[in-house]
Amino acid sequence: MAQEKAIEVWILGGYLGAGKTTVLNAMLAEPFFADCNPALIINEFGRLGVDGALVERQELRRFEINKGSMFCICTKTDFLKALAEIAAAGRYRTVLIEATGIAEPVDIESFLKDGPHAGRFQLRGNVCIVDAAHFTQVAAYLKPAASQVRWADAIVVNKCDLVGEQERAVLRRLLAELNPAAVLCETSFGKIYPDFLQQVVRRPRQESMQPCAPEKIFAVSFTAQSPVDPAAFEKALARLGGKILRFKGNVAFADGPAYVEVIGGRQSRKEPQLRLSQQAAAPTVFTVIAWDIEKEQLRQAFAECGCQA
């Protein structure tokens, strides 16, 4: 008996709000998917039915997964059930999985290799949607945001219309640092380039399946009780340069306090937010999101202008 062809699986990941469902619709409209009858597995934290309802091709079979216990390992049972049903149906050649924004892609990959249907499914591509306007912010706090990029075969940078060229350039460098091999599509409104999907090549991974990546992007909060010397502060910022992705908070300069914000290298100042300082019990309180630098180096840079992590 001829061996049955494996069912191709596409994973669509990315943080909530990055535009996954829009990209999903764009993918389903592509000739690449238009002719086949893919099954959809939709897994979203706390939004059961919402994403499913937004899928334009409502005729497609959808499996919606959302458990009270909200983690991949706990949703594994439901995933395996869905995969078993798809395998048993015998009429699907392709499955698209829209993963929750907090999913670790390695977990989903492991589900495909596990259980009674192991071998029936083959990962064809892992597509990660990145929100150009918020990725650097989210990735510092939400661990899976960076690992979703690391494990992707293709990255769709969405909402590029919301950021300037300088910020896009920083993001491009950051994504290339996290995953130099993935094909990139910079876009807005979830539109993907024609033939983009054909360019996606599944790369076998030699790395460990451990999702805990070295922390390339991280956030550190600083406080200071004494006034900050403006010149020393500017010097620290200049020294760190592009290592700072974002900076936000009150700085009590010797010549007066200000709420300082740095995004994509651009600095702006506003009136200080008093509640922030009250809560931290410090006139200077700010958070820095940085990348490609040792935490200790960052701490040292701001320690030189009197700020402690």
Added chain:
Amino acid sequence: MTGKERIKRAFARQKTDRVPWVPFVGCHAGLLIDKDAETFLKSAEWIVSGVKKAVELYRPDGIPVVFDLQIEAEALGCELIWAKENPPAVVKHPLCNGTTLESLRVPGPKAGRIGVSLEAARQIRKNHPDLAVYGLITGPFTLALHLLGTDIFMKMFDEAESVHNLLGFCRDVCKAMSGYYIEAGCDVVAMVDPMTSQIGPDQFTQFVTPYVADIFADIRKQGTLSSFFVCGHAQQNIMVMAQTGCDNISIDENIPLDYVRSECEKYNISFGGNLQLTSVLLLGKPIDAQKNALACLDIAGEQGFILAPGCDLPYATPPENLQAVAELVYDDYKRDVVRQIACDTPDDERLDMKEYGQADKVVVDIITLDSEACAPCQYMVDAVKRVVPEFEGIVIWREHKIKHRESIVFMTSLMVRNVPTICIDGEIVFVSRIPPKDELIAAIQDRINKKIRLRIQRKKVSLYLLGKADEKMAQVRENLSQAMKELGVMDVNIETIEEDGLIAGFGVAPSQTPAVVIAKYQVKSLRRIPEVLVIKEWLKDI
């Protein structure tokens, strides 16, 4: 030592008579009393009945009242969707839908399903005075996510103070819930905060530590033990979790148990986990559950460890898998057996035993741990030894001690999963049961009868008439034909050999003719390559 005492001593990292075992029976208890998850989780009566059944079946040292991380969220206005085989899921987050944090109040002991859980806790306490009763509360970070949704990750940078305010409120809810459960008689408050696995240690220290440390201090002040449950990829946070003042950390299969052990030892706290939920407990067999449990026990050691599943048990977990874990926990001997089986042979090392048992004699194989060291094995071997002489040499027996690798290969090749087991001619006949004499004799006799029938069906004979064609040879041929006719034997091949060289090949000199040689054939193997072990059995017959 009662289960409660055992748990308390383990939490204090003191020696116990054995490792305590706590199955996290949540909606799975509904399965045990034939109720779906929704019906079960909404009724104190069913929760109490389900837990009672779980206690009967799984013989735990401790048991959670209920495992549902949506109880507080529901009481605070989160909309839920219910499922038949899962706990409910939060589908709407009130702080995303116009509700303000200031308008939320810490729920009272009767709000939403909190009253159901507390009523169940009181009854479970009464029904099971010797068990450690766990009251499970949703941790502040996970509760904050229920209330605000995943926007929290953006706000940790954009509006850190509002996230702190929210977490402060969630801390107050946790403290209230802990108090309710302690008042209802719970011995352990387990704070389940799986969402913390999504953040790194810096964010944990900034956004989680201040609140959970306060909660654990509050629980301690009330003279109750605390446990910090986390699931998911949370290895990066174990050290900072251990610094929060909890008495115990419980983890799932995503985190290596040896790592958790070493971190918890540094802070002198206990730890628990991490039986695999889906691939082993839900989809595996009892032996898989036992092997997994044994691996956990071996890694964790005997002090300060509580054997438990990694998280809430899937609804449809086969009860026999959890019973198998209980059996292992209670029985040293069972652990030894599983330890041997754990050195399982890969499929390609297994022997093809399809032709086993074709020897003339009946072979009784007894698979044991070691009859000199293990009482049940000894009784089983003795039972066989007593019976075999009655068959006067046509039955042989052998003991296979699974301490030896070749015995394990033999055992797995015969698909034997339990020890001791008796196989007769390669077929499993008595499993973990010492057969009464009559029963064993009947089983062996049955096999002998089958064998005779088979032998008759399988044997073929050739007759060789050796000698030149003369009168004597003609007479011999005639007599043979007569005999065959009288016996009704039709399928005997008769061949005449006249050439001297060929006659000599039968060990007969030409001067000794006419001679008759009977060659018997027995089909031993068809369309497969017999194993050496099997061929040896055939050769022994010769």
